[in-house]
Amino acid sequence: MQSKDDIRDWDSIASAYSQKIEACGDRCFPEIRDRFWTTLGDIGGKTVLDLGCGQGWLTKELTNRGAVAIGVDGSGSLIERARSQFPELTFLVADLAEGLPDLDIKFDTIISHMVVMDIPEIKTLFNAVSQALQPGGEFFFTLPHPCFFQQKSHQDVSGQWFKKVTNYLTPEVWRIDSFGGHNHYHRTIEEYVSALSQVGLLVSHFHEPPHESKSKRIDPEFLKTFPVFLMVGARKTAEPELGAYADKPRRSG
Numbered sequence: 001m002q003s004k005d006d007i008r009d010w011d012s013i014a015s016a017y018s019q020k021i022e023a024c025g026d027r028c029f030p031e032i033r034d035r036f037w038t039t040l041g042d043i044g045g046k047t048v049l050d051l052g053c054g055q056g057w058l059t060k061e062l063t064n065r066g067a068v069a070i071g072v073d074g075s076g077s078l079i080e081r082a083r084s085q086f087p088e089l090t091f092l093v094a095d096l097a098e099g100l101p102d103l104d105i106k107f108d109t110i111i112s113h114m115v116v117m118d119i120p121e122i123k124t125l126f127n128a129v130s131q132a133l134q135p136g137g138e139f140f141f142t143l144p145h146p147c148f149f150q151q152k153s154h155q156d157v158s159g160q161w162f163k164k165v166t167n168y169l170t171p172e173v174w175r176i177d178s179f180g181g182h183n184h185y186h187r188t189i190e191e192y193v194s195a196l197s198q199v200g201l202l203v204s205h206f207h208e209p210p211h212e213s214k215s216k217r218i219d220p221e222f223l224k225t226f227p228v229f230l231m232v233g234a235r236k237t238a239e240p241e242l243g244a245y246a247d248k249p250r251r252s253g
């Protein structure tokens with residue numbers, strides 16, 4: 001299964017990835033941080049699941065804000081690191097491509113920061129997320145913006161900057177070199193939104209922050225006119241509707 005190979009990649013880059021996070025923090029989070037926390041609101045006393053928690057820094061932040069948070073990741077090496085960094089917290093190993101581990105609770109909030117694009121198939125995961133949420137609970141996930149991430153900037157002879165966007169509608173697997181290499185499954189925003197709605201998760205938040213770059217080569221003011229990250233929130237609708245949506249497109253009319 002593809003996700004097993006992906007998890008093996010994450011196991012082998014776990015040490016480099018953790019060292020980078022622990023030395024410099026997560027490089028994506030600053031662009032969405034403010035909106036992320038305001039959108040989550042007061043999480044004091046809430047049950048929160050952190051999917052693809054890596055070495056656990058965000059599970060710890062959620063806990064610091066009063067949540068009862070659990071972190072889950074497929075990489076045994078990253079979970080080992082999380083447990084040694086934050087021994088007071090609960091971390092579990094699970095392949096998210098197969099769903100969620102058996103947990104005897106329904107969550108108020110489920111988050112996933114920079115993970116869904118690393119999962120080869122999202123329907124199983126989104127269905128499991130929906131089942132694990134309380135009615136009215138919310139799922140928030142962040143990802144590199146499917147339209148603009150990895151798309152190169154170009155300058156024409158007049159000095160005008162452009163973003164060259166290619167193959168947006170084509171599902172592709174990209175190899176990302178950072179930390180030693182892992183797969184990124186490019187899919188459209190439509191695919192994400194329809195996978196959510198098929199399991200009774202209706203989009204409640206959509207955030208496209210301006211890219212804050214310190215690039216010396218490309219005009220930072222130009223880069224600010226595109227988002228390279230995306231945050232999506234989706235609310236779970238009433239429980240009885242779920243069976244009707246699972247694995248079927250919704251009927252119109």
Ligand SMILES: C[S@@+](CC[C@H](N)C(=O)[O-])C[C@H]1O[C@@H](n2cnc3c(N)ncnc32)[C@H](O)[C@@H]1O
Nearest residue numbers: 003010052053054073074075095096097113118
């Ligand atoms: C870019 S990292 C983000 C980690 C963490 N959320 C953070 O912000 O540091 C992607 C994470 O997804 C996890 N991952 C990738 N594929 C997975 C899978 N099939 N099941 C569970 N976790 C997976 C990796 O182990 C890694 O921790």
